[in-house]
Amino acid sequence: MENAIEIRGLNKQYKDFALKDVTFNVPEGAIVGFIGENGAGKTTTIKSILGIAHADGGEVSILGSTPEQQRRNASEDVGVVMDTGFFFEMLRPADISNVCARMYHNWDRGLFQEYCRRFDIPMKKPYKDFSKGMRVKLRIITALSHHPKLLILDEPTSGLDPVVRSDMLDLFLDFIQDERHSILLSSHITSDLEKIADYIVFIHEGRIVFSMSKDDMLQQFAVLKCSKEQLPEIMEVAGAVGRRDTKFDVEILVDNATEVRAAFPSVLCESASIDDIMTFFAKGEQ
Amino acid sequence: MLGMLLKDYYSLRSYFKKQIFLMIVLYLILALALQNMSFFSTMMMMYAMMIYMSAFSVDASSCWDAYACTTPVKPVSVVGARGLLLLIGIWGLGSVTALISMCGDVLLFGNPATETLGVFLAVAVVYTFVGIISLPIFYKIGAERGRMAMTILFIVPFVAVIWVGSMWDTLFGGISWESLNWPLIVLITLLVMVVLCVVSFLLAVRIYRTKEY
Numbered sequence: 001m002e003n004a005i006e007i008r009g010l011n012k013q014y015k016d017f018a019l020k021d022v023t024f025n026v027p028e029g030a031i032v033g034f035i036g037e038n039g040a041g042k043t044t045t046i047k048s049i050l051g052i053a054h055a056d057g058g059e060v061s062i063l064g065s066t067p068e069q070q071r072r073n074a075s076e077d078v079g080v081v082m083d084t085g086f087f088f089e090m091l092r093p094a095d096i097s098n099v100c101a102r103m104y105h106n107w108d109r110g111l112f113q114e115y116c117r118r119f120d121i122p123m124k125k126p127y128k129d130f131s132k133g134m135r136v137k138l139r140i141i142t143a144l145s146h147h148p149k150l151l152i153l154d155e156p157t158s159g160l161d162p163v164v165r166s167d168m169l170d171l172f173l174d175f176i177q178d179e180r181h182s183i184l185l186s187s188h189i190t191s192d193l194e195k196i197a198d199y200i201v202f203i204h205e206g207r208i209v210f211s212m213s214k215d216d217m218l219q220q221f222a223v224l225k226c227s228k229e230q231l232p233e234i235m236e237v238a239g240a241v242g243r244r245d246t247k248f249d250v251e252i253l254v255d256n257a258t259e260v261r262a263a264f265p266s267v268l269c270e271s272a273s274i275d276d277i278m279t280f281f282a283k284g285e286q
Numbered sequence: 287m288l289g290m291l292l293k294d295y296y297s298l299r300s301y302f303k304k305q306i307f308l309m310i311v312l313y314l315i316l317a318l319a320l321q322n323m324s325f326f327s328t329m330m331m332m333y334a335m336m337i338y339m340s341a342f343s344v345d346a347s348s349c350w351d352a353y354a355c356t357t358p359v360k361p362v363s364v365v366g367a368r369g370l371l372l373l374i375g376i377w378g379l380g381s382v383t384a385l386i387s388m389c390g391d392v393l394l395f396g397n398p399a400t401e402t403l404g405v406f407l408a409v410a411v412v413y414t415f416v417g418i419i420s421l422p423i424f425y426k427i428g429a430e431r432g433r434m435a436m437t438i439l440f441i442v443p444f445v446a447v448i449w450v451g452s453m454w455d456t457l458f459g460g461i462s463w464e465s466l467n468w469p470l471i472v473l474i475t476l477l478v479m480v481v482l483c484v485v486s487f488l489l490a491v492r493i494y495r496t497k498e499y
Contacts, residue, residue, distance in 0.1 A: 052355045052499045072495070076358050085353035085499075088297040088344045095296040102289025103359050126300075152356075 002028045003061075004150045004182035005049060010058035012048055017206060019044055022058070024201045024211040026150075029179040031172060033193030033214070034186040035274060036203035037282050042186040043083065045203065046154050049184075050080065063150060076106050079143030081153045086139055089128035093121055096142060104146035115141035119167060133164035140168060144175065151175065151183045157192055165189070169196050190274035200274060204281050221272040222257030223280075225249055230267065237263045242280025253280035290359065290367030297344045298337060309333050321395050323387035324405040330383040331413055334375030338417055339433050341371055346429035352499035361495040365425070369487055372417040380410050411475060412443050418483050422490040425497065 005026035012019040019041050026032045036042050047053035049062055051071030062070050063077055070078070087096050093116055101107045116123055119137045121130075127138055140156055151172070157165045169192055175181055187193060193200060193214075200217050202209040210217070221241075226234055227249050234252070238260050242253040253272060254260050261269050272280075309330070317326035345351055354364050384406035391397035416439045424432035450457065 047499065050356050052352055054498055071355055072361075078356070080353075080356035082349075082353065082356070085349035085356075087293065087353075088348040088350065090300050090344075091293075091296050099289050099293045099296065102292065103357050105358075 004028050004063060005184060006059070006061040007045070007049070008059040010045065010048055010060060011056045012044055012053060013056050014044075017041070017044070019048070019055075019206045022203070022206075022208050024208055026182050026184045027199070028182050029176070030198040031176055031183040031185060031196050032199045032201060033190075033197030033274075034184060034201050034203065035188060035190060035193065035278060037188065037278065040203045041206040042203060043154055044206075046082075046152060046184070046186060049152065050078075076104055076146060077149040079146065079148035079151045081136075081139045081143050081151075081156045083155045083158075086142075087127075090126050092124055092126050093138060094123040096127075096138075097123075097145075100142065100146065106146045108145050108147060111147075112141065112145035115145065133160050136160055137164065137168070140171065144171070149180055149182070151181075151185075153183065153185045153187075155186055155188075157187060157189055165192060172196055188278070190278060194274055202277065202281065209281055217274075217277070218271055220255055220257060221277050222254055222260065222269045223272045223276050224252045224254055224260060224264075225268045225270075226252070226264075234260070234264060234267065242283075244280065244283075253277065287363040287367045287370065290363055291370060293350075294341050294344075294367065294371055298340060301340065302337060306333070317387070317390070318394070323390035323395070323397075324402050326390070327380060327383040327387040327402075327406050328409050331376050331380045331409055334372075334379045335413055335417060337375055338368075338372045339429075339436060341368060342424045342429040342432060349499070351425075351494065351497070355499065361491050365421070365487060365490045365494055368424075369418070369421055369483070369490075372421070373414070376410050376413050376417065380406060380413075407472075411479060414479060415443065415482065416440050418479075418486045421486050422493050425490050425493040 003025040007025070008023050010019055010022040017039070022041070022045055024032075034042050034045070044053055048055045049060055049067060049070075051067030051069075055067070060067050063075055065075065087099070091099075093112075097107075097109055097112050100112075101109060113123065115121070116138075119134075119141065121134060121138055121141070127135060130138065136156060136159075140153070143151060143153075157168055160168070172183055172185070173196055176183060185193070185197065197214050199212065200214050201211040212220070224234065224238060228245075231250055231252075237256075238252060238254045239256040240252045241255050244251040253276060254269075257269060257271070260267075313326045313329040316329075317323045351364070384402065387406070388399045388402045391402045392399050416436060420432060420436040420439055423435045426432075427435065
């Protein structure tokens with residue numbers, strides 16, 4: 001399987017923040033969920049991939065190009081939705097389509113209109129009058145209407161109601177039906193990623209904590225609940241990566257769920273959600 | 287580049303659609319009252335400069351430059367379209383309004399057309415210089431601070447002209463305005479303007495191409 005995006009040892013230093021040795025892939029035909037708390041480095045990583053932030057070190061390849069090449073000869077094959085950056089809000093979708101037709105050789109007016117109809121986006125209304133959900137839909141369908149092979153989406157669904165989010169997730173699943181297509185989707189709405197992501201990359205304080213398939217992750221991590229008295233014995237086996245003390249017991253995030261379950265069958269050991277994993281890493285580190 | 291100009295048109299049309307008629311009427315009335323139609327073309331060229339500055343502000347408010355970097359639009363097209371907007375505004379709108387001004391001056395007030403033409407050319411050259419020098423500045427420091435820098439740039443040529451005028455005898459004693467080789471001065475000015483346009487454009491493209499967002 002080819003990789004749409006390959007990142008090896010990416011470093012980027014700011015005055016008060018740094019990306020350190022970021023390494024992961026976005027395989028062709030897959031949706032990769034990029035998770036992490038606010039300020040963890042998701043947007044900086046995405047900007048480095050796109051060449052709009054200059055890396056201090058490491059290698060990045062996007063559809064076989066370097067970020068510099070990508071920025072200089074931005075590929076028609078990449079569709080991007082950033083948390084900021086789009087057309088001015090006085091433009092109407094019809095205007096955006098007219099401009100994009102001159103920006104992209106592959107711009108598909110018919111497809112854009114079809115998406116607008118499907119998602120109830122009025123073609124003749126300035127998008128400043130759109131609700132937040134409609135604005136996000138417009139950005140996403142604009143990114144899709146030139147037939148890209150790779151979608152890079154930075155927090156596209158944040159702040160949306162569940163109905164709109166569900167519409168968008170369906171759109172991503174439609175897009176990924178073509179095996180040559182890939183999506184890098186940064187989000188901290190982990191329930192969305194649990195529904196659609198094939199791989200999860202977790203970044204914390206500028207470092208990649210893990211990059212693995214979602215199924216492996218859900219199998220590997222578990223939240224174990226035990227009393228404080230049981231804890232020393234369990235800790236001998238458990239690969240604890242986070243701990244949360246409650247009034248009566250202790251919750252531990254373990255990264256060797258199978259071994260722990262086999263060793264302590266009577267102890268409550270539930271599969272960890274992505275939310276649990278993020279929370280334990282961010283807050284419950286030992 | 288056409289797409290970028292179209293984008294600017296769509297972005298700015300709602301702001302300027304109604305205003306432009308008001309400006310035309312207002313400046314025409316003022317020019318007639320002053321019995322000086324050059325005022326009309328001068329103010330309309332100033333209006334073109336406002337459109338140019340507003341285009342940067344509109345782009346900044348929508349973070350357009352960063353978005354454009356993720357599309358196949360070349361930096362040359364992004365910057366070139368903005369330079370073209372400036373030239374179309376000053377020389378396009380300026381020519382049309384200067385023609386109206388010349389007709390008005392000749393027919394209504396009996397002023398010589400050459401005087402109106404001279405004012406138009408002088409103002410257009412100064413505005414072009416200021417606009418083109420500010421192009422890389424806008425890309426380097428952004429719309430808001432760029433607007434400030436452009437205002438300062440406007441002051442410089444006017445202060446220079448007033449200073450040279452007041453110091454003429456001291457600086458060039460014995461040389462009269464009439465004896466100057468004006469065709470040569472116009473030619474040199476145009477050459478300097480062309481060179482400045484090219485250098486400024488290339489610098490702006492370089493800044494835009496390497497800027498981090």
